[in-house]
Amino acid sequence: MKEKELCRLIHVSQLYYEQNKTQSEIASELEISRPAVSYLLNKARKAGIVKIDVLSYHRTIRGIRHELCHRFNLKSCQVVTLPDDLYQTGADVLLEFLPKTKILGLGWGYNTDKIIKAFAQQSDMGINGGVICPLIGATTAPQRGYHPDELVKELSQKTGYTAEFLNCPAIPTTAEEQTQVLASDDYKRIEDYWKRTSTALITLGSYPSVPDHGSAMRFGRKLIEEKAVGCLLSYFFNPQGELIHGEDDYAIQIPLELLARVKNVIGFVPQEANIDSVISGLKTGYFKHLVITETLASEIIKQMDERKRI
Known part of the structure; x- marks a missing residue:
């Protein structure tokens, strides 16, 4: 030509x-x-000067949402096209649940902190007498977001909800220290709230994790030997979404049998998340709602389809 x-x-x-x-x-x-x-x-x-790409249904946002909900038994899924909108979308999803939530459980991490930062001040939400409580103790690491009591306090100030604090480390070093925490009034009060929690916000994490969560002390080499990939609070899971147990695991966090009773567990997937860790987390079955980028959501569907063909 x-x-x-x-x-x-x-x-x-x-x-x-x-x-x-x-x-x-x-x-x-x-x-x-x-x-x-x-x-x-x-x-x-x-001549190839003009290329027209007509998306099939499963590649549209609606199709991606439907596919993830179907595969992982989710009640809802928010797929975010622009990564810059991810934290605001997480805050918006949480805001939708608050009016019908009496007790909100809050996870930890840098991304949870960012969602709370994106949450706009709500002057009249506390009128329903709601409570916000941590789902896990605090770490000694200086990283932002790993002191859940502080996250609870900040979100309570923005919503008018009452803040309840756990006041304990996430990873006691001995069984004796764990026993003391479990016998404390703070723990018993928060445990009672966990039994009545209706909504929870938790980030889907990965292994290895930052901070480390004392993994060597708690699990020895089991996380490596059993191929840990997913992380939920400070629980670790293999690629099939099965829990990995540690012989010296004294972590202070909501028991999984109580988490399974929470009606609406909102899972937040960071933009930089590892695909295998997200799939592992979703396979656990604890999450009922999801916030994720379009790129990651599409990659999850693609990877699972490829695995079926092998």
């Missing part, structure tokens, strides 16, 4: 597809017939 003809095809295609001019308008501007414009546009498509 000669350069002059190529430029003509590009120009006609730009007028039609980018500037949204009709074929009649293009014909008038170029002083040619409308059928001639149609011929040029068809030729441009055949």
